[in-house]
Amino acid sequence: MTDSPNPNPNLWRDHNLTKDEYDRILALMGRQPNYLELALFGVMWSEHCGYKNSKAQLRKLPTSGPQVLQGPGENAGVVYLGDGLAAAFKMESHNHPSAIEPYQGAATGVGGIIRDIFAMGARPVASLNSLRFGRVDDNRVKRLLSGVVAGIGGYGNCMGIPTVGGDVYFHPSYQGNPLVNALCLGLMKADRIYRGRAAGPGNLVMLVGARTGRDGIKGASFASEELSDQDRDKRPNVQVGDPFMEKLLMEATLEILEKDLVVGLQDLGAAGLTSSGAEMAGRAGSGLYMDLDLVPLREEGLLDWEIMLSESQERMLLVVEPAKADAISAVFDKWDLLAVAIGKVTDDGLFTLKRKDRVLASVPARLLTDEVPVYERPIAEPAYHRKAKAADLSPARDHGDWAGLLLKLLASPNLSSRRWVYEQYDHMVGLNTVIRPGGDAALLRLPGSRRGLALSSDCNSRYVYLDPRLGGAIAVAEAALNVAAVGAKPLALTNCLNFGNPENPEIYWQFVLATDGLAEAAKALGTPVTGGNVSFYNEYDGRAIFPTPTIGMIGVIEDIANRLTHHFKEPGHKIILVGESKEELGASEAHYLLTGRDEGPVPSLDLAVAARLNGFLVEAAKRSLLASAHDLAEGGLAVALAECCFDLGLGARLSLDDPISTAALLFGESQSRALISLPEANLPATLALLAESRLSHKAVGQVSPDGSLEIGHGREKLKANVSDLREAWSEALTRAAAL
Amino acid sequence: MKFKANVKVMLKPSVLDPQGATLERALKSMGHDNVSSIRVGKLIELVLESPDAEGATKAANDWADRLLANPNMENYSLTLEPLK
Amino acid sequence: MSVRAAVVVFPGSNCDQDNVRSWKAVTGLEAELVWHKETSIPDYDLVIVPGGFSFGDYLRCGAIARFSPVMSEIVRLAKRGNLILGICNGFQILTEAGLLPGALNRNKNLKYLCLDVNLRVENARTAFTRDYSQGQVIRIPISHGEGGYSLRPAELRALNDSGRVVFRYCAPDGSVSPGDAPNGSLDNVAGIVSEGGNVLGMMPHPERLAEDELGGTDGRALFTSILRALNGGA
Secondary structure, eight states: OOOOSSOOTHHHHTTTOOHHHHHHHHHHHTSOOOHHHHHHHHHHTSHHHHOTTTHHHHTTSOOOOTTEEEOBTBSSEEEEEETTEEEEEEEEEOHHHHHHSHHHHHHHHHHHHHHHHHTTTOEEEEEEEEEEESOTTSHHHHHHHHHHHHHHHHHHHHHTOOEEEEEEEEOGGGSSSOEEEEEEEEEEETTOOOOOOOOSTTOEEEEEESOBOSOSTTHHHHHTSOBOTTOTTTSOOOOOOOHHHHHHHHHHHHHHHHTTOOSEEEEOOTTHHHHHHHHHHHHHTOEEEEEGGGSOBSSTTOOHHHHHHOOOSSEEEEEEOGGGHHHHHHHHHHTTOEEEEEEEEESSOEEEEEETTEEEEEEEHHHHHTOOOOOOOOOOOOHHHHHHTSOOOHHHHTOOOHHHHHHHHHTSTTTSOOHHHHTTSOOSTTSOEEEOTTSSSEEEEOTTSSOEEEEEEEOOHHHHHHOHHHHHHHHHHHHHHHHHTTTOEEEEEEEEEEOSOTTSHHHHHHHHHHHHHHHHHHHHTTOOEEEEEEEOOOEETTEEOOOEEEEEEEEEESOGGGOOOSSOOSTTOEEEEESOOOSOOTTOHHHHHHHOOOOSOOOOOOHHHHHHHHHHHHHHHHTTOOSEEEEOOTTHHHHHHHHHHHTTTOEEEEEEOOSSOHHHHHHOOOSSOEEEEEOGGGHHHHHHHHHHTTOOEEEEEEEETTSEEEEEETTEEEEEEHHHHHHHHHHHHHHHHOO | OEEEEEEEEEEOTTSOOHHHHHHHHHHHHTTOTTOOOOOOOEEEEEEEEOSSHHHHHHHHHHHIIIIISOTTTEEEEEEEEEOO | OOOOEEEEEOTTBOSHHHHHHHHHHHHSOOEEEEETTOSOOOOOSEEEEOOBOTTTTSSSTTTTGGGSHHHHHHHHHHHHTOEEEEETHHHHHHHHTTSSOSEEEOOTTSSOEEEEEEEEESOTTSTTTTTSOTTOEEEEEEEESOOEEEOOHHHHHHHHHTTOEEEEEEOTTSOOOGGGOTTOOGGGEEEEEOTTSOEEEESSOGGGSSBGGGTBOTTHHHHHHHHHHHTTOO
């Protein structure tokens, strides 16, 4: 660690740091760091690990509430579900690795988030995946789609963790930069939460699971760069997932936690040993050292910095009292896994790396975790935003062939059945899946309880692009409504904020406004943010993706016997449209389908109404008033009504007189609306509850036995055959995805 | 002319090979301690037409580069023989 | 007599607990978990080899599991005539171990498939199926990437002729055509029994539809059949 008077200017660039950041490090350290120390700063101060561009905005988000047992900052957030049970859940992106090697990129994304969950002491019981791809008629996109879906299935299926839901959308903005956001949720007893803390000087630091190789080195800084066609050589070694190894690691880890053998633990994700070691020490306010000679390697000759930055999968770091080390080793032996003490917790506040007695690096842990620079980037309103509101919406408004347009929408890549995707995921293993994929939200039953847990992921990124603040709020409201539509009370959310390059003021403008909207909606709907992930630099050859703040929402229903599903149950049931339909065709899927243009005013949102609608659905479910409930989203009333008919092949007759255009009534995407059906006998009680909830509503029709769908609006009428609609809807994605 | 190409695709040496590692553990657990360095790859056989061996080699290499192997994680080797 | 049931656990099994749970939900009886490294196990009346990915199954499904110590005990019990039920990966393991003929190949579309399928009960006289009726159409989920049954034609004929094909993939009306086998199984074979009738291997998961809450109960009769057979019922 000698001072050199003229440091090489590439010194910081090699580690993806700026000159200013390098100077800050010099000042904080009071000396010049060596190569390895600078490498530690490089990854810990990357956006991926340090959130330097997002931290200031994330502070706006509500993160507390009586249900929150653990907010952001740990491996995952934890919320209380009732009956002594808690859920740990989190969402994370694996976008860039999936762009390069779709199968392994998606698989290791799933593996990483699963480790975060069992690191909290929870047994993972469900996954969701939120995916975005370019145009599905492009062969390259088809290969990405096939690879990503197979990779998610390959990992989750082998682990025995059901993939119960998610969302998939296609848009050209994701052409070179797909999004793969994986959510995992685990269950635990509420009084058995484990945290990633290196507490207790003298305790052992143990590395368990797989050996360390040259996998994904510099993946964290790679995630913090834009992709282009030119930089194949810069790319890190692709990490390969080994779900069997992870299954062993999960079982062994849950066994040592059950036996109370561990002080703290953390999975090794981005930046490997560096981030897990520094974060565990940082959170506990302690120090720790590691002896790199003791790290089990997969191949000879790894350099110090390679060991520290390796992103080899399926590894965990444990902090253990010395007296319990043998018991830990016995459990890992049983599962044929390595468990090696590589260092100790100290009280000097330093993150120290050695080889035997030779010190390789020694940095105050809090400099790596707490002193990350926080940037408030400049913002600028993009030119597109000023123009986009003034859109010519006549192609949809004056279309006239309503049945034809409905058929086209149902067969479009974004609205057709996602069966082709979820049939490749084992969504039933574990015997908890009460509502399978394809509904508004997935519903799991909870062991030893009548309660059920609902999960949904959502984000309409066209809305966010056109109006980031409103779009961000709608993403939260929509996810909450999905959960309420199965009868569950929305409880908390995790997010994955996917944006372009934050150094571009127009992108940062999107980020600031979208997180404003997200914060407002999360507050208004009583669903705090318990954690999540920020993914910037989602650009390809200089073009950014649509801003995509994906929301993962969970909710609880007190008795799964009261759950709601979206399909109509019996002819003769009355149909009520809850919520107000407005002249809102802007930013709609119908307008996009007809014109290929992303434009127009985004539908308005009244968060108070959204909250009352959620409350109504939860209460109506609890009182068993309803036979079905379905939220209205992309494609509007007509698409939602068709979806309600598909399962049993029933029909529906509606008649409406709203003073808006027929197109807006059928295909407009006004927010906070739901279609409910109910036996006539429950009509008075339901109407009373609607009035009490101050929700506008119309008893508009009834379920019919004849498989014909009709919506009348004044002299206009949409009439279609349900079996034709279903055929187009159910097979479209299978056909589109075929190479 | 017709040529038969064998393209052997292997994970790069530094890339984790879960299949190989699992097989190695299994053989060892069966008592075969003298096994090491198992790697599992793919052998792809194909027949192609080309005026000469040089063109065939070029085409087969091109296909291997673009489709048969993923250069981010795999190496391949090619052998080519003329078919009668 | 009290029935002793066990579920074998390989390190990558993931339907072991599901079988314990459904066995209990249907019969009210406990099933013990048996770790794959056991070299000696009691004479269980029923051993379930559950679904999952026994050893990651990277080479061939079940190829490594058959060498687990517990497998020689399962072979011993099978020879004694005790009931052995292999579901999904369990079926694959039983074929690799030679307890059942044939092999399971990759699904014809090369994709993992998880969905409900219709099965026709081809033999309702076995210890596993006596609570179904002959020719009954039942709905049970599959969840596998390698479930296409294959066997040499002469042996397949013999299997068909001797009533050892127990379940076949079919249409909702019970008709059988190749398109009804989503995995491409020869002759739509979904489940077979051993010559002695005491070893059943099937790709579909009866334990997944044994409770109303999960959307169906067609799997229950498999467990009630076993219980009745073990209790000496006709």
